[in-house]
Amino acid sequence: MRQQLVERARRGDRDAFALLAAGEVDHLHAVARLVLRDPHLAEDAVQEALVRCWRQLPKLRDVERFDAWLYRILIRAATDEYGRRRRHEATVQAIGMEPSVADGAGGLADRDELEAGFRRLSIDHRAVVVLHHYGGLPLPEVAAALGIPPGTAKSRYHYAMLALRAALEADARVADRGEVMA
């Protein structure tokens, strides 16, 4: 059924594309939000991705690869949106944030540190982590979806996980120091 929708949309059937997009938009939005960490950028990226999807569908020869192809379009759109955001980053940072403190609730602290560590990653590293851990794709399929060699996906993933691990460990060290001082 879905494959038929892709086929029909590829041939210019707008109704088929609307049905197809309706089935994809929630997942695309979730992936974009997780990668970009910004609701407005995520919405823009999803909208742009769906427009590009419609425009470029006739070029998709192998409809079986629609999922991977769509992921690639989404991540490209997300990268573009992120690039636009970086010009405003200084303003955002100037507002400042309270440093996270050990709150006694380990899960919450971990989430804060993961968030901080994740935000330090580039979009291409974030994309690998999100497609693997949230999208459930094995790394070779992540590589195929992003159009990168499997070795590159693997090295990006390992680098990202090392960075997240370092963020968590740094947090643990701060917490330990706090306990000693107390």
Added chain:
Amino acid sequence: MNDQPAIDRLVTEWLRADAPPRAPQGLLAAALEQAGATGQQRPFGGRPFDAWIGRSPRLHWAIVGAILALLLLGAVAGAGALLRDPAVRPRLPQPSGLARNGLVAYAQGGDIYTVDPVSGISRAVVIGPETDQTPVWSLDGTHFVFERKVIGDTGNGRLFVARADGSGVVAITAAPQSQLASYAFSPDGSEVVYAAGPPANSELWIAKADGSGARRVDVGMSVHGPTYRPPNGAEIIFAGGSADGAGNGIYAVDVASGTLRTIVKPSAGVGLDWVSVAPDGSRVAYSVSTSDPSRNTYSVHVSAIDGSGTVTLPMPQGATFQDGPAWSNDGTRIVVVRGYATRNQDVALAVLPADGSAVGIETHRGLTGCCDTVSAWAPDDTSILMSPEDLFGLTKPQLLLDPLTGVSRPTPWAAIGDPAWQRLAP
């Protein structure tokens, strides 16, 4: 708690908890509205004459077709007679060494094109509903081999061979196989070697170029980047071993007997890959790396074909890695990807003497996002055709480099994908 599986679980749970279950209301409608305001792109390989032919009376075209067929038959008969005369048979280049530049072949939108690199005029030579990709020329320039992915056959493909003008397409592999890679003609053009299967278990296959059969050569390991050793193709050289390249060795297998010999022994924690054999078959260049997740560690080594006399190609101060070697046709130079950062942020291409006597010349940095950048020398060695990547790992349109100055320029044609340049007799 920070052991790797625990972090894996933590990241998965964190992302799942953080993911919004629904897209905001109105997002889909806005996207559809914007999409509706734009048209769809033409599929690549669309036939520009279709509409014109569709308006023409069918009877008229039947008559024209019959006349053309008769003329064609006459022309073929005449050409056949001429070709039987050795005096007018087209000269063919040697399978290695310098040659004259012919056409560049590339895939676009699932069809195969050739382009005259001087005029930039391209022509679709293999078109159809299937996805055809990655053409590779025979060493005499008369044929090319390409992969065809059949609709409905996810990820798998078959190899086909066509004449240089796209005619005479013949399947050379019987059934679709997964992850076809590194296919290359034998020097005499009678066979095509290729790897098939997942990286952890990539098999070595040889197919007859006329479609009369394919056979697996069992070498007892996973095979990467197989290629015939010039000048006679009696051996196939490949990197073999583990899936990720760590612990690979470089080997040669005798095509006739299947006898295996080791060129470079594997060592624990060392990856060997990207094997490129010198045009005279006397030396092999390859990439060496160690497992370090924090940075690229590639270096390019050149060894004699028995593994002796290894030279590490030098890097200038500040360079951090080199990768992806490709030999010039005269066997004196090697083009490599050269990085200046821990990863792929600051990458150039460099042309070095193959004996490692100098760091060579290089392009401006940022030319490519590394590391699977494929480069191919023009048959006459006057330029290098490359397929750059952006930092995101997506392939960008091909570029031409001057190997003497390092200056790059866009090609007169718009092609994305591995370079393939036809060899013609000098």
